[in-house]
Amino acid sequence: xxxxxxxxxxxxxxxxxxxxxxxxxxxxxxxxxxxxxxxxxxxxxxxxxxxxxxxxxxxxxxxxxxxxxxxxxxxxxxxxxxxxxxxxxxxxxxxxxxxxxxxxxxxxxxxxxxxxxxxxxxxxxxxxxxxxxxxxxxxxxxxxxxxxxxxxxxxxxxxxxxxxxxxxxxxxxxxxxxxxxxxxxxxxxxxxxxxxxxxxxxxxxxxxxxxxxxxxxxxxxxxxx
Amino acid sequence: xxxxxxxxxxxxxxxxxxxxxxxxxxxxxxxxxxxxxxxxxxxxxxxxxxxxxxxxxxxxxxxxxxxxxxxxxxxxxxxxxxxxxxxxxxxxxxxxxxxxxxxxxxxxxxxxxxxxxxxxxxxxxxxxxxxxxxxxxxxxxxxxxxxxxxxxxxxxxxxxxxxxxxxxxxxxxxxxxxxxxxxxxxxxxxxxxxxxxxxxxxxxxxxxxxxxxxxxxxxxxxxxx
DNA sequence: TATAAAAGTTAGACTAGTCTAACAAATATT
DNA sequence: AATATTTGTTAGACTAGTCTAACTTTTATA
Numbered sequence: 001x002x003x004x005x006x007x008x009x010x011x012x013x014x015x016x017x018x019x020x021x022x023x024x025x026x027x028x029x030x031x032x033x034x035x036x037x038x039x040x041x042x043x044x045x046x047x048x049x050x051x052x053x054x055x056x057x058x059x060x061x062x063x064x065x066x067x068x069x070x071x072x073x074x075x076x077x078x079x080x081x082x083x084x085x086x087x088x089x090x091x092x093x094x095x096x097x098x099x100x101x102x103x104x105x106x107x108x109x110x111x112x113x114x115x116x117x118x119x120x121x122x123x124x125x126x127x128x129x130x131x132x133x134x135x136x137x138x139x140x141x142x143x144x145x146x147x148x149x150x151x152x153x154x155x156x157x158x159x160x161x162x163x164x165x166x167x168x169x170x171x172x173x174x175x176x177x178x179x180x181x182x183x184x185x186x187x188x189x190x191x192x193x194x195x196x197x198x199x200x201x202x203x204x205x206x207x208x209x210x211x212x213x214x215x216x217x218x219x220x221x222x223x224x225x
Numbered sequence: 226x227x228x229x230x231x232x233x234x235x236x237x238x239x240x241x242x243x244x245x246x247x248x249x250x251x252x253x254x255x256x257x258x259x260x261x262x263x264x265x266x267x268x269x270x271x272x273x274x275x276x277x278x279x280x281x282x283x284x285x286x287x288x289x290x291x292x293x294x295x296x297x298x299x300x301x302x303x304x305x306x307x308x309x310x311x312x313x314x315x316x317x318x319x320x321x322x323x324x325x326x327x328x329x330x331x332x333x334x335x336x337x338x339x340x341x342x343x344x345x346x347x348x349x350x351x352x353x354x355x356x357x358x359x360x361x362x363x364x365x366x367x368x369x370x371x372x373x374x375x376x377x378x379x380x381x382x383x384x385x386x387x388x389x390x391x392x393x394x395x396x397x398x399x400x401x402x403x404x405x406x407x408x409x410x411x412x413x414x415x416x417x418x419x420x421x422x423x424x425x426x427x428x429x430x431x432x433x434x435x436x437x438x439x440x441x442x443x444x445x446x447x448x449x450x
Numbered sequence: 451t452a453t454a455a456a457a458g459t460t461a462g463a464c465t466a467g468t469c470t471a472a473c474a475a476a477t478a479t480t
Numbered sequence: 481a482a483t484a485t486t487t488g489t490t491a492g493a494c495t496a497g498t499c500t501a502a503c504t505t506t507t508a509t510a
Contacts, residue, residue: 005467028488041468043489048466060475060488091341101335110326116316230497253458266498268459273496285458285505452510459504467495474489480482 004107007076009045013065014073025062071138078134080106081127082117088128095128096165128180130161130216144222149212151186158183161216176205229332232301234270238290239298250287296363303359305331306352307342313353320353321390355386355441369447373440376411383408386441401430
């Protein structure tokens, strides 16, 4: 059983390396920054985690997760995102409030709890920020996530998140009927002024590229899942 | 902000002193037993908590909670019992599984979370073990809790807990339609063989004193709340 | 009431996790 | 290639929480 602290290091390493996929190793300073700690502190822990075979690490080298370490990290991410979904969907938290509380909840140790929560939420694939939730086996189904701006004309899609959390933005979204999990159909794109014509719940609206860029969606008609 | 550890000491002291109400102070050894720690360890913490004005403590004396300490302890108990209720009612945990997980969840720090959870559960007054849940103001409404054996003939009551958790017992309870929150009416008590005649959901059953003694109820007709 | 038993305390040690300050290695830049 | 900069490491110190072993005070009892 790992401590909260150890779990946080694994999660940080996961996010720095595998999560965004553009590289597979992270440096000590980089991790310290991510965790809000000093490099010296991180250094000690890296040795400890290597000892436990959870990370690959060599003196003066970069670090990466072992298979075992990755498994644990993915599990923490799964818990984090399931809790976020619970807070948002069931308790009515707003998109920007869920993260902080989920940071605490993700460390609760009970396989049964998380499995029941998953079931209770009806096995969600996406959290309120539009990020994929790993399933019970630790598999992460990568969705063809993109902004509404990038969606093709004629395609149907679903809102899975937003990039802007300002009141102005959210109020605007609300006015045209956009909320999490809302289905949208892209009807047309005007070449003249770049406005995008969408249909939400049978209601048509025209939105600016700037607005569309801040809506994160999953396409129902592109890469099926 | 208190640490998990400090919170646990306050909770233990609350349970040893105020909870059952038969005394108002607890000794160092007694607390050590409750917490599963050594008296020496507890001793150190008592000094620390006294320093923080959360408990009353004098060298070689017994300890008790200050007003401030009690407030915090009650809040932890509130969280614990709300989580137990959530686990039982929403996630389908059994009565004896909830405690362990709630021990962890009770330390999550977020006023908003607990208030929303309370609302989501519709402001429950009793947890799955039949214990009172303090409200948001820290008030504990003491219910006229007793066993079904003690209930008066003609009175209507509600199941709030059980004392026995054996499969035999629970199966029997299930057979006559008894479950948590179930309403019961006591129809008669046989003088001859002490059997108690009850009505559950319009269905009549006769139960033994031994069985009745293990059902915890709140009377609807005695002390109103 | 003297003494044995129980309860409580103190001192010193250990672990986990953090820090600062000084140092070493690797990388980038002239 | 020499040197400056960045990155990473080590050593030593500190805090919180725990322990054991030895000691002291209180309480119970013979």
